[in-house]
Amino acid sequence: MxxxxxxxxxxxxxxxxxxxxxxxxxxxxxxxxxxxxxxxxxxxxxxxxxxxxxxxxxxxxxxxxxxxxxxxxxxxxxxxxxxxxxxxxxxxxxxxxxxxxxxxxxxxxxxxxxxxxxxxxxxxxxxxxxxxxxxxxxxxxxxxxxxxxxxxxxxxxxxxxxxxxxxxxxxxxxxxxxxxxxxxxxxxxxxxxxxxxxxxxxxxxxxxxxxxxxxxxxxxxxxxxxxxxxxxxxxxxxxxxxxxxxxxxxxxxxxxxxxxxxxxxxxxxxxxxxxxxxxxxxxxxxxxxxxxxxxxxxVAAMAKMNLLTTVNPQIMTDSNVFAPDAQIKYDERPDWMKRWEVTGLLKFNDKNGDGRIQYYNSKSKDADFKAKAAAAGWKGNELSVNRDIMVLANxxxxxxxxxxxxxxxxxxxxxxxxxxxxxxxxxxxxxxxxxxxxxxxxxxxxxxxxxxxxxxxxxxxxxxxxxxxxxxxxxxxxxxxxxxxxxxxxFPALMMGIFSKTMNKQGAIAGMLAGIGVTMFYVFAHKGIFFIKGTAFVDSVGGPNFFLGIEPNAFGAIGAVVNFAVAFAVKNMTEPVPAEIAQMVEDVRIPKGSKAVDGAH
Amino acid sequence: MQHDSEGYWKATLGLIRNVLIVWFVVSYGFGILLAPALNNIHIGGYPLGFWFAQQGSMYIFVALIFIYAKLMGNIDKKFDVHED
Incomplete structure (x- = not known):
């Protein structure tokens, strides 16, 4: 079949x-x-x-x-x-x-x-x-x-x-x-x-x-x-x-x-x-x-190994990756490459016109490596593999x-x-x-x-x-x-709701808004407002990863810290939590008396 | 009957603190901060820091949850606050 x-x-x-x-x-x-x-x-x-x-x-x-x-x-x-x-x-x-x-x-x-x-x-x-x-x-x-x-x-x-x-x-x-x-x-x-x-x-x-x-x-x-x-x-x-x-x-x-x-x-x-x-x-x-x-x-390490050895068939025995016949010819590429080329997620661009696939890190900072690559006539990485295809193609x-x-x-x-x-x-x-x-x-x-x-x-x-x-x-x-x-x-609002008996509504609301607000600001600055292309404004606020070199994907942790800080600051300035809510938190901490969840959805 | 809810909560927080210490040490400690140093030690073909980051911490996480559930059950019984 x-x-x-x-x-x-x-x-x-x-x-x-x-x-x-x-x-x-x-x-x-x-x-x-x-x-x-x-x-x-x-x-x-x-x-x-x-x-x-x-x-x-x-x-x-x-x-x-x-x-x-x-x-x-x-x-x-x-x-x-x-x-x-x-x-x-x-x-x-x-x-x-x-x-x-x-x-x-x-x-x-x-x-x-x-x-x-x-x-x-x-x-x-x-x-x-x-x-x-x-x-x-x-x-x-x-x-x-x-x-x-x-x-x-x-x-x-x-x-x-x-x-x-x-x-x-x-x-x-x-x-x-x-x-x-x-x-x-x-x-x-x-x-x-x-x-x-x-x-x-x-x-x-x-x-x-x-x-x-x-x-x-x-x-x-x-x-x-x-x-x-x-x-x-x-x-x-x-x-x-x-x-x-x-x-x-x-x-x-x-x-x-x-x-x-x-x-x-x-x-x-x-x-x-x-x-x-x-x-x-x-x-x-x-x-x-x-x-x-x-x-x-x-899977990750083995897929990488297999990909590199597919493109460079002799690499396991001979570390001279710059030898003229070290890479496979594009015309002799395996069938899976052809199948993935249809999707546009795998692309080959023969930059130096030698008909072979050079797959390497052309942004390497190693001067020695760059010199050798240039001497071998490599004109840039020729194979782009979308990372999302690795598992399916593996x-x-x-x-x-x-x-x-x-x-x-x-x-x-x-x-x-x-x-x-x-x-x-x-x-x-x-x-x-x-x-x-x-x-x-x-x-x-x-x-x-x-x-x-x-x-x-x-x-x-x-x-x-x-x-x-x-x-x-x-x-x-x-x-x-x-x-x-x-x-x-x-996460911070849930935590404070359980572990702090004194957290009040003003503190929780202010904390959530501040936390998600600052995170969205950082993400949108890098990725565009509501992820719409061309609306990124990171260069006008300090350049990529401007906060301590932290990337936007990682910023949630900083947002959480802001959330906690704002919540406790606002709590201390506003009226305390009602007594019956404090009692409710007390009850929640003890397993005894748990009821089936009521259906009042 | 009045439970010693203060004592119960203190015991609970103590257990959570202990589990979190192990949780932090294996992942952020061995897996990230100390990984470069641990990589000088090898188990099989694994550099140790790399192993903690990509394998070991996950096994320990699983064990931690079951240990916590067991010990928490003991605390519930000790303070007589367990469900029927």
Missing amino acids: SLQATTYLFVGLSFALYIGIAIWARAGSTKEFYAAGGNVHPVLNGMATGADWMSAASFISMAGLIAAMGYGGALFLMGWTGGYVLLAMLLAPYLRKFGKFTVPQFFGTRYYSKGASTVGVFCLLAASLTYIIGQMTGVGVAFSRFLGVSNSTGIFIGMGIVFMYAVFGGMKGITYTQVAQYCVLILAYTVPAIFISLHLTGNPLPQLGLGSDMAGTSVSLLHKLDLISQDLGFAQYTTSTRLSTLNMFVYTVSLMIGTAGLPHVIMRFFTVPTVKDARSSAGWALVFIAILYTTAPA PEIALLPNWVIALVAAGGLAAALSTAAGLLLAISSAISHDLLKEKFMPDLTEKGELMAGKISMAIAIMVAGYLGLNPPGFAAGTVAIAFGLAASSI
């Missing part, structure tokens, strides 16, 4: 499975509209959370970014897992005891005002919409390759499918669908990794393979990769930090507290049966997430069988769809319920609320699709901005 047919078959089968499960689970669960996780086994709930959490950014984009960044890519790995420790200890058990369904509801009650809940909705929308842009970027990559169309056509098709999926899927039965999606995506991620690890190092476990010697030699894979990277002018793989140690530190903080502040993740812990379960369910979720996240660095680069490549396509789509659907639900409930029904139109009927929810979903997809065509960065980078927005607004 041809690759195209196998891919259609795998993707078709996986879609049929999700739809089948959605129909099966829907029938018996109409009464449990919101408490989907209520009587689901904690382990299954952990898998569903894993699928909800691991998006196109984790599946498609992250390993490619790690491959490009080397050691510095660890900020994604630690940032997107370490937040679960914070979530399990600082938020989940107390939010569960609190007994509300959404983050704006928590703000509205704890900070005794509709103003606080409206600000919460605004922060939630900012973070979730940015997150969806990142998903659409990833969906575009997956669909363009899978259907053999251009990237923008891929995004349009993806928009349509995500919309249908979110509207028909709804909240009902979504947990079981996500369990299936987890199984598909984790198989799709680990199977090729096992093949490649076995091939390169002889060790089937990618986590161990990454620390093993290259098959048949006594040189470790990471050491060899360091050498090869340097031969081609790239930074040493195992030590290259992201911009600076400070930037990497702040970036990791931003992703960690953003994880603990993202509404669609927090929502899952509102609906577990008990406070006790809320603590351990975060642990189960992290187990299933860690399976992918500990595989990713191996099995093709390693020449794995067609069914593995097809499986990866199905996995990438599962990751993107499950997260996009979860986010769209968070957005539509925030607009239709927390904003419209609670604030502007109290007599909205249930039917009207549902309609408003669907319309807001449609608008959200169109905005995300438009911005996905002109993305502010790679999928994982864009998603990092969403985490920054959540980190700077929602």
Whole structure:
């Protein structure tokens, strides 16, 4: 069977499975509209959370970014897992005891005002919409390759499918669908990794393979990769930090507290049966997430190794990369390159007209390397590989069988769809319920609320699709901005709501606005106002990364500090919190007496 | 019955503090700040700092959550505030 047919078959089968499960689970669960996780086994709930959490950014984009960044890519790995420790200890058990369904509801009650809940909705929308842009970027990559169309056509098709999926899927039965999606995506991620690890190092476990010697030699894979990277002018793989140690530190903080502040993740812990379960369910979720996240660095390093050895076939034995016949001829390039060229995400430009592919770091600062490159007649890097294609192309680069490549396509789509659907639900409930029904139109009927929810979903997809065509960065980078927005607004307000008995509404509202405001200012200065191209104004306020050399994706941590500082300053200047609210905080801290979450959504 | 809610909260914060110390040391400490120094030590083919950043910290995070959940359960029982 041809690759195209196998891919259609795998993707078709996986879609049929999700739809089948959605129909099966829907029938018996109409009464449990919101408490989907209520009587689901904690382990299954952990898998569903894993699928909800691991998006196109984790599946498609992250390993490619790690491959490009080397050691510095660890900020994604630690940032997107370490937040679960914070979530399990600082938020989940107390939010569960609190007994509300959404983050704006928590703000509205704890900070005794509709103003606080409206600000919460605004922060939630900012973070979730940015997150969806990142998903659409990833969906575009997956669909363009899978259907053999251009990237923008891929995004349009993806928009349509995500919309249908979110509207028909709804909240009902979504947990079981996500369990299936987890199984598909984790198989799709680990199977090729096992093949490649076995091939390169002889060790089937990618986590161990990454620390093993290259098959048949006594040189470790990471050491060899360091050498090869340097031969081609790239930074040493195992030590290259992201911009600076400070930037990497702040970036990791931003992703960690953003994880603990993202509404669609927090929502899952509102609906577990008990406070006790809320603590351990975060642990189960992290187990299933860690399976992918500990595989990713191996995928990254091995993909980079395979790409470099594909372009420079003799590099393993001969470090003279400048020899005239060291690179492959463009006419003899492997089939996977041809397939990816169709999508426009892989491009070759024969700058020196020798018909061979020179792939190297033309921005290297090493004068010796530059002199040698010039002497060899190299006129600049000729191959541009979009980082987002690394994972999807990885099995093709390693020449794995067609069914593995097809499986990866199905996995990438599962990751993107499950997260996009979860986010769209968070957005539509925030607009239709927390904003419209609670604030502007109290007599909205249930039917009207549902309609408003669907319309807001449609608008959200169109905005995300438009911005996905002109993305502010790679999928994982864009998603990092969403985490920054959540980190700077929602996380501090939740923390203070639980751990400070004296935080009042003025302090919380001022803190959220200041935190998200300063973060948005920094991000928009670099990436354009509302990510619209050409409106960036960073040069008029001090140049790129003007605050201590910190990049905009990492700024959420600084925004969070501003949030805390402003909140406590304003609190001390305004009237104290009412006595009954202080008592409520006291109650929330003790597990005893937790009730099932009331259905007053 | 009146619980010793002050003592309970103090015990809770103590546990959270201890877990956060380990959490910080393995990720920000070993994985970022001390990584260049630790990279002189190798386990298998891994430089140690690189291993903490891209592998080790994640395993420890998972363990930390389950340890926290277990110890927190003990504190709940000790102060008699656990759910039925």
